[in-house]
Amino acid sequence: MSDQSNQVEYFCQPETLAVHAGIKRSQFNEHSEAMYLTSSFVFDSAAQAAARFIGEEPGNIYSRFTNPTVSMFEERLAELEGAEQCVATASGMSAILACCMGWLKSGDHIVASRSIFGSTVNLFGTILKRFGVDTTFVSATDVSEWETAVCSATRLFFLETPSNPLTEISDIAGIAAVAKRHSVLLVVDNCFCTPILQLPLKLGADIVIHSATKYLDGQGRVLGGAVLGSRKLMEPVYHFLRTAGPTMSAFNAWIFLKGMETLKIRMDAHSANALSVAQWLEKQPNVLRVYYPGLASHPQHELAMRQQKTGGGIVSFAVKGGREEAWRVIDSTRIVSITANLGDTKTTLTHPATTTHARITQEARDAAGITENLLRIAVGLEAPCDIQADLARGLQA
Numbered sequence: 228m229s230d231q232s233n234q235v236e237y238f239c240q241p242e243t244l245a246v247h248a249g250i251k252r253s254q255f256n257e258h259s260e261a262m263y264l265t266s267s268f269v270f271d272s273a274a275q276a277a278a279r280f281i282g283e284e285p286g287n288i289y290s291r292f293t294n295p296t297v298s299m300f301e302e303r304l305a306e307l308e309g310a311e312q313c314v315a316t317a318s319g320m321s322a323i324l325a326c327c328m329g330w331l332k333s334g335d336h337i338v339a340s341r342s343i344f345g346s347t348v349n350l351f352g353t354i355l356k357r358f359g360v361d362t363t364f365v366s367a368t369d370v371s372e373w374e375t376a377v378c379s380a381t382r383l384f385f386l387e388t389p390s391n392p393l394t395e396i397s398d399i400a401g402i403a404a405v406a407k408r409h410s411v412l413l414v415v416d417n418c419f420c421t422p423i424l425q426l427p428l429k430l431g432a433d434i435v436i437h438s439a440t441k442y443l444d445g446q447g448r449v450l451g452g453a454v455l456g457s458r459k460l461m462e463p464v465y466h467f468l469r470t471a472g473p474t475m476s477a478f479n480a481w482i483f484l485k486g487m488e489t490l491k492i493r494m495d496a497h498s499a500n501a502l503s504v505a506q507w508l509e510k511q512p513n514v515l516r517v518y519y520p521g522l523a524s525h526p527q528h529e530l531a532m533r534q535q536k537t538g539g540g541i542v543s544f545a546v547k548g549g550r551e552e553a554w555r556v557i558d559s560t561r562i563v564s565i566t567a568n569l570g571d572t573k574t575t576l577t578h579p580a581t582t583t584h585a586r587i588t589q590e591a592r593d594a595a596g597i598t599e600n601l602l603r604i605a606v607g608l609e610a611p612c613d614i615q616a617d618l619a620r621g622l623q624a
């Protein structure tokens with residue numbers, strides 16, 4: 228294999244890294260990244276096998292923890308996030324699990340934003356709790372609550388910004404300063420922005436999480452995830468992955484490599500379309516409120532514009548009425564897909580209270596502001612006027 232990753236120093240713009248970073252060519256000199264569908268790798272000798280297994284010699288061993296296509300994905304995303312190392316995983320949730328299993332033990336404590344992905348709330352609040360890890364949920368936006376929640380057992384801060392679905396913006400630098408003061412790791416789920424719009428490590432975060440399922444693929448095909456940070460911080464995460472096996476498949480890594488090549492132009496287009504839809508929604512008489520960080524009416528518009536390049540692709544809005552009126556908008560659409568996924572070329576529409584946030588308690592839903600009249604739209608790459616016409620039908624009914 229000829230390692231071309233040294234080219235990276237000549238190409239430092241994100242769109243260039245997204246196309247070139249991490250490429251390793253085989254002896255056949257293929258131009259496009261190769262897909263290595265093999266579970267194991269052959270050694271030249273018993274001595275080489277031994278050297279590889281104890282880590283004395285670098286190289287591939289077994290695809291649970293080493294595969295060239297997956298390594299190319301890891302290097303490309305690490306370059307984009309400005310991280311020393313990336314550990315690829317089977318899904319976004321297994322990335323969060325691998326991070327927690329690598330860094331936490333029974334008796335440890337997490338402080339997490341109340342406004343995080345529903346499954347992450349469940350992972351922390353029910354599953355990790357059974358293993359003796361307690362979580363305190365705090366405001367995404369009030370930095371002082373993070374400070375107050377810290378105790379001697381606190382090891383990890385966890386947040387997502389913008390949050391799902393209300394697009395609340397957490398002040399990454401502000402919360403990172405609290406984390407540093409108490410020697411706590413700050414973990415940021417960067418799924419909604421991707422490294423094209425936001426670089427949490429540059430703002431002081433220690434670890435970045437991705438659900439590659441969303442914008443990194445960008446076309447709604449496969450599941451994957453990633454944990455990124457310094458070599459030191461990734462060491463126990465990699466050890467957990469190598470041992471427990473929530474591994475990204477080579478096929479999925481290849482899909483993500485191809486997806487990342489268009490990440491910049493897609494994020495720009497998603498953002499422009501989302502802004503257009505959000506501005507249009509603000510003018511609709513049956514819309515009570517629009518949540519989009521790119522709008523001047525967003526309570527943290529200034530922080531958002533300082534921290535991320537655009538408002539991103541996710542818009543939420545509250546309609547006049549309750550569940551019935553919200554469901555009517557969904558059921559009147561003809562183009563927009565009724566699905567919980569996001570980050571797809573196709574626009575998707577969800578009712579968070581009865582889907583993504585249905586498994587959390589009513590109390591947790593109320594605390595997170597997930598009301599019955601709320602809808603979340605992940606704006607795709609269709610013409611904004613077609614998306615607007617599709618939403619208008621249910622809003623005017």
Ligand SMILES: *Cc1c(COP(=O)(O)O)cnc(C)c1O
Nearest residue numbers: 318319320344416418438440451
């Ligand atoms: C989808 C999502 C996850 C989980 O990712 P999967 O790939 O579905 O496991 C985590 N965080 C955020 C913000 C998400 O949107």
